[in-house]
Amino acid sequence: MASTNPRNLRLAAGAALVVATVCGATTAIRLDAYNVPFSLAVACGLGAASTAFALLMRLVGRLGTTVYACPVDGCNFRARLTAASPADHRRLREAAAAHPAHHVPRS
Ligand SMILES: [Zn+2]
Known part of the structure; x- marks a missing residue:
């Protein structure tokens, strides 16, 4: 599980903003024709830009997020970390492996 550098996440967020702006401008220009x-x-362009930005930011968030899950079958305990330090990753990995109450859903 490789953690993503926060600087890379900021760069990816900036790239997402640029792509979303281009998407919105393209939509507005095409409608003008x-x-x-x-x-x-302008309203449609802003809508397209905000939608594209929201989708791209979800993808960027996925890139930098590490999920630690409990290894016990059926336990739904999960911990998500974004742009955290190696010490935080180690702490949550240990917590996911040995948390006191397993949350096994009743069937
Ligand atoms: Zn568990």
Whole structure:
């Protein structure tokens, strides 16, 4: 489980912002070609940009997140860490392996 450098996460977030901005601008420009009113084209462009940014940030979040799960069958204990130190990773790995109460769902 490789942890991602926080600097790389910031770079990925910046790249996501650029891609989302281009996506929104492209949408607005394409709508302008169909004589859509400017305010409506801007609104659609902002909507497309915000949607693209939200999706890309979810992906960026997945890249930098490490999930530690309990090894006991049926236990649903999980701990997620994003951009944490190696000491935090070690602490949560140990906690996931030996937490006091296993959360086995009743069937
Ligand atoms: Zn457990």
